[in-house]
Amino acid sequence: MEKNHAINSLAALAHDMRIDIFRLLVKAGADGLAAGEIAQSLDVRSNTLSNNLNILARSGLVRSAREGRSIRYFARVDGMQNLLGFLMEDCCGGRPDLCAKVFEQIACNMET
Template identity: 50%
Template sequence: MDKTAALLALAALGQDTRLEAFRLLVRAGGEGVPAGEIASQLGTVQNTMSAHLKVLDRAGLVHTEREGRVIRYLVDMIAFRELLAYLMEDCCRGAPELCQPVIQAASCKC
């Protein structure tokens, strides 16, 4: 991930509703969540949630799958991992034990 992509992703996550939507999608994993359900769970009207999800999509953090009339949103785990890797790229400087707790916390079987 380059600096421009990281800034775009961080800007997308730098808003309360978008951050909560992203976290909800991370919890959902590969199943994703329909747009209407995201809005319902976060107590947001659907058209506002749709705008927030488009910001996350443009930042490359989520993608969609259409199921008839339903649009299901899924987190892009590769982009998420790339963002984490970019943020941690220079963290250890010869002391990898400092980063180990963060790496373990961020590890998942997804």
């Protein structure tokens, strides 16, 4: 990932509604959510939601798929992985134990 792409992704997330949208889509997992479901969950108007989803999509953090007359949105986990990888690229200085706590915090809990 290049620095400008990382800046765009961080800027997209630097808004209370957009971070809520992204986190909601992460929770939805592979099924994603229809735009109407997102709007209802976050109690937001459609046009406001659409604008924020477009910003997240341009940053590479959200993707969409048309389903008939509806559009379903998905978190692009690979986009977030790339962003985190860019940010954490040199965090360990060759000592992975220094970053272990960060990786534990973001790792999926497969036992639940």
